[in-house]
Amino acid sequence: MIGAPPSRRRVAVVTGAGLVALVAAVACGLGVGPTPIGLGRIATSILADLGLGHRTLSPLDATIVWQLRAPRMVLGLLVGAMLAVAGGTYQGVFRNPLADPYLLGVAAGAGLGATIAIVDVGGGLATPTWTPALAFVGALGAVALTWVVGGRGAHAGPSTLILGGVAVAALLTSAQTFLQQQGSPTSIARVYIWLLGSLATASWSSVLLVLPYVAVCASVCVAAGRALDVLSVGEDESRSLGLPVSRVRLVVVAASSLGTAAVVSVAGLIGFVGIIVPHLVRLLVGTSYRRILPLSVLVGAAFLVLCDTVARTVLAPSELPLGVVTAVVGAPAFVVVLSLRRRTVT
Amino acid sequence: MSAIEVAGLTVRAGEATLLAGVDLAIEAGTWCTIVGPNGAGKTTLVEAVAGLRRPASGTVSIGGREIHAMGERARAGCVALVPQHPVVPPGMSVTAYVELGRTAYHGVLRAPSARDRDVVADVLERLDLARLAGRDVATLSGGERQRAVLARALAQATPVVVLDEPTTGLDLRHQVTLLALLRREVAECGLTVLATLHDLSLAGQFADRLVLLDRGDIVLDGAPREVVRHEELARRYGLTLRVVDVDGTDVVVPVVPSVTAR
Incomplete structure (x- = not known):
């Protein structure tokens, strides 16, 4: 029907495609690498662990799969899911299509925190091992600062908050750049690599570190879908419909920011996922956040792991920055979907 | 009173x-x-x-x-509002739009109840919008759109x-x-x-x-x-x-x- 929102069938098809992409991403994450390890052998090894059949993986291959690739793949799923759902949530709560998870200064704050750790400011006061912790604190500190600068966000309009984020990001980025310049050439290179984002340092401990944050924060974001749909008629109207706008904004901004801070602290500043995945999903299933947000979790997770597979294989043994791959893969995909959709609409 | x-x-x-x-x-x-x-x-x-x-x-x-x-x-x-310049979100069906009027009843974490859906169906019928229920509200004509806004207000069932x-x-x-x-x-x-x-x-x-x-x-x-x-x-x-x-x-x-x- 002309002018009808996407049908249930279409949503089901897109969800199915997303699940297929997710399975493909998991398979690539485990199977693809400098040492090719067949998925069949990985599967039989899992069955062997369950007491069915016998092992077909050598101890070295098993280590590669379970201690290197698997944690990296799982971390990629978590980071991609969180960035995508946080971006979609920000787009909804600020009613701004250009919003991404770094809107309120998370990236600048995390960058400053990480730089302080890597450049070793204060001679031993902060060490590179502190990078995740300081990045996390920096990210949350930046959002808190934005909230205060933007007129205690809950009561000020969203544009005041966004402008507050611009100011805070500019300030913290300049501080970060200054500190980076004070470091040795080695530390400057490490800061640079961190800023571009990577999953190379993934381990099961980093997975366990971010898992609770992602589980809780992504769930809160997904649960906010209905509230964000109400908010799509504007603040005054949604208030008159019974939506506690200030409270909703506080809760979803807190959840998006906390989750983003957690994933950024272990993976650095991976760009583009948070803005492109929700838009891609929106083009496919329409404007309801009840569909966009859960599908962003799915597609974001699959997208990031597939991009990471590209990042770690095309120039192996060296790696491409993950942020570069997300943009190079994501932008054309986005353009294709955009043009296909335009063709179906006109 | x-x-x-x-x-x-x-x-x-x-x-x-x-x-x-x-x-x-x-x-x-x-x-x-x-x-x-x-x-x-x-x-x-x-x-x-x-x-x-x-x-x-x-x-x-x-x-x-x-x-x-x-x-x-x-x-x-208690009170429902029909604003002078309502924001009409693209991609939302007329039914979903009118259902926004039931937000205060089912809350933002639950789906509309059977009673909410009944109220919405009744309002759509009363305002002659039932045949447009599946349409994207942003594609309606000015008159139809304003009826949808009124329908949303009536779905709030306020005095x-x-x-x-x-x-x-x-x-x-x-x-x-x-x-x-x-x-x-x-x-x-x-x-x-x-x-x-x-x-x-x-x-x-x-x-x-x-x-x-x-x-x-x-x-x-x-x-x-x-x-x-x-x-x-x-x-x-x-x-x-x-x-x-x-x-x-x-x-x-x-x-x-x-x-x-x-």
Whole structure:
């Protein structure tokens, strides 16, 4: 029907495609690498662990799969899911299509925190091992600062908050750049690599570190879908419909920011996922956040792991920055979907 | 007890006083229309009654309850708003849009209940929107869209509905259709309506009572037949007005020097 929102069938098809992409991403994450390890052998090894059949993986291959690739793949799923759902949530709560998870200064704050750790400011006061912790604190500190600068966000309009984020990001980025310049050439290179984002340092401990944050924060974001749909008629109207706008904004901004801070602290500043995945999903299933947000979790997770597979294989043994791959893969995909959709609409 | 009780309502924006101690009581099951020149404070009054504008002083009570003391959800069960320029989100079906009116009942974490869906289906039927239920609300014509906005307000099932220039941008037929639908709700469901309108003839035809607001204060208040004939009305608009009785209906016409006669 002309002018009808996407049908249930279409949503089901897109969800199915997303699940297929997710399975493909998991398979690539485990199977693809400098040492090719067949998925069949990985599967039989899992069955062997369950007491069915016998092992077909050598101890070295098993280590590669379970201690290197698997944690990296799982971390990629978590980071991609969180960035995508946080971006979609920000787009909804600020009613701004250009919003991404770094809107309120998370990236600048995390960058400053990480730089302080890597450049070793204060001679031993902060060490590179502190990078995740300081990045996390920096990210949350930046959002808190934005909230205060933007007129205690809950009561000020969203544009005041966004402008507050611009100011805070500019300030913290300049501080970060200054500190980076004070470091040795080695530390400057490490800061640079961190800023571009990577999953190379993934381990099961980093997975366990971010898992609770992602589980809780992504769930809160997904649960906010209905509230964000109400908010799509504007603040005054949604208030008159019974939506506690200030409270909703506080809760979803807190959840998006906390989750983003957690994933950024272990993976650095991976760009583009948070803005492109929700838009891609929106083009496919329409404007309801009840569909966009859960599908962003799915597609974001699959997208990031597939991009990471590209990042770690095309120039192996060296790696491409993950942020570069997300943009190079994501932008054309986005353009294709955009043009296909335009063709179906006109 | 009045359905709407406005007492000493003063609203300021910076230095400007938008409403200066307005007192207004509206009986349940009646329709009161606010008229007045641009900048009179009509929209401010409607928004204050809908709870969207905090008064500097004074109170607004609906059904005896002070609305600025309530949370959004409780207030949405007392008063529904049809804004002058509603935001129409693209990609939302008419049903989903009207269902937004049930938000206060099912909350933002639960799906609409069977009862919510029944109310919505009933409202769609009453406003002749059932055949458009699956359409994207952003693709509706102006008249259909405004009916959808009214449907959303009626789905809130509140005793009071406030409307700010609900006929803006509609052709004559759609203006009359919309106001007639609302009139039926007043007559059949005991709805209390507070509306602003620019068209004095339509305002007089559909309302039980007309209130002339100017510079944030009530100037005239009474039955439409009296208010439209009062010399103060013409003076406040800075015009010469003529009231013509057409088969018992008052038609208010501004008298302007003929352009062609010049």
